[in-house]
Amino acid sequence: MNHFPRWAWAPFAVGIAFLAVPIAAMFARVPWSQLPALLASDRSRDALRLSLVTCFSTTVLVLVLGVPLALVIARSSLRWVRWLRTLVTVPMVLPPVVAGLALLVALGRRGLLGSHLHAWGIDIGFTTTAVVIAQTFVALPYLVVSLEGALRSAGARYEAVAANLGASPSRVFWHVTVPIAAPAIASGTALSFARALGEFGATLTFAGSLQGTTRTLPLEIYLLRESDSDLALALSVVLIAVAIIIVAISTKLSSRPTSRTPSIASDGGLNHV
């Protein structure tokens, strides 16, 4: 017995087609035979290498900052910390171009902090570092939000037990909190990595588009889309492949038993307004 109205199959089919057709169209157009040669070209190797380097750097940064950040938000009883929970989600809903502009205003050469850094001889804007910063800015919330939720629903009972057994707060963190939250950390990290890999607007605005320095895969694909659409499609295939791998890993890691979502009763009736 299916607990949904039969007409739901119609939007279901349209929705699946809507999502699948563009991907299928792309795969149909990809020049598969030239793929190795296309990916071996200078421009694509630069873009691939840069995306790989920046995304891994971003992932490390996201883990180092994000796990303790999520822990503090989940466990602290201070009221202002609870308000920060909302603040952390802002970069998730911010248009990426606006995020890039915000970073430019803060860290650019004439920015709030950037002008001081410039005085010390440090310029961040339009460097590979800027790419990592832009990616971290938009990707960090994905780890924090998913991990914070997992930590909060798990509660602090195991931590309390460990403390009573004599474990210092740091030992509790490394030997209890992190191992127990490992699936949530892993799936949150995968999400952040995927978000960093696809990052376009903030990177373009804050870091620009210099081949080999700041021009990551999405930027290169955008530039090539008209001049060399074969190469653009080849690079897109790489992005899609990575995305599929990440989604698979993330699903596998977060496939712990979760509470079933309650079925929504639908009477299909129309109310007079």
Added chain:
Amino acid sequence: MSSSREDHREDFLEISAQVSSRHADLNLSVARGQVVAVVGPNGAGKSTLLQLVAGSLRPTSGRVMMLGREVSSKSTHVPPHKRTVSYVEQRALLFPHLNVLDNVAFGPRSRGAGKRAARERALAELTATGLAEFAARKPDQLSGGQAQRTSIARALAIDPDLLLFDEPFAALDVSVTPAVRSLLRGRLSGTDQTALIVTHELLDVVALADVIALVEDGRVVACGPVAELCANPPTRFMAEFVGVNLLHGVVRGAGSIELEPGVELHGLEPNSLELNGPVPDGARIGAPGRATFGPDAISLHTSAVGGSPRNHLSATITHIEPRGAVVSVTLECAGQRLRAHVTPEAVAELDLLPGREVIAAIKASSVSLFAGPHKP
């Protein structure tokens, strides 16, 4: 010199602490090697007491002393991991990512033991608990009883100064509770291990504890040997906990208390249990007194009955509840509550219903009288 030794013993754990957010003002002292059953109604402050000792809760005023050292007060607070206090809860809470052996080794390891020494200690503890064969299992491969036994082994593996149990058997299947209880009894009796056990089961108290601390309304209202408090329950909760009736009144003479003007209850005075010590008969008239008797000592009648050794009290039935082979009838008598166990046949024959007026006949030889404060 014996008194200085006594002082030392009493110094083991001294709680004199207030927690304003929970309306708790708790005072308790525990001697080394004592096993204290903490009993009381839900929300009375039993868990608050345990949390103060464990260090997960800080008093708003007052202090907690352990082994002569101040561990909690307004100015100092020793965090839980720097106390040597184990806390076993209803649920075993074994670390899901560690196997049974490493769960038990976690405490010694956290306290500085090497990996190998910690595992040896853990294995010894598991062997003593009868769990050595499960050492390599993950917690989700254990039954509820095995998991709770593991958590007891884990608690003991740190050689705690003090063991805290918060309803350790409440979440267990009734069929495994006796085995876990007897394990705990084996690990506690004949040792110098000091423990506090919160429980709602009289059997736990009798099997495990030396002393009862009775907590009601955020206060330790009584603390004394198990036999004494069970035989002479100071409050209604305690009386119901041990399954006897408790009536308050004032002493009207030898073997008699007055429940309310004109209503007297006769009984025996077990002098050995006289808490307030011998008092000249005359001086006791008008002093507060208590009477206890079992629910089986009452018989119910709808018309006046004879027989001089009985007390005959007018009562109103407030509640009737079948309980196995007997029927538990709750009565209101002289403004106080009583419980009588009668047969189903008697209920049918006398047509007992809530609201009905009856005469409760109580054998004087089954009634024990005590001196003690009136507690409404």
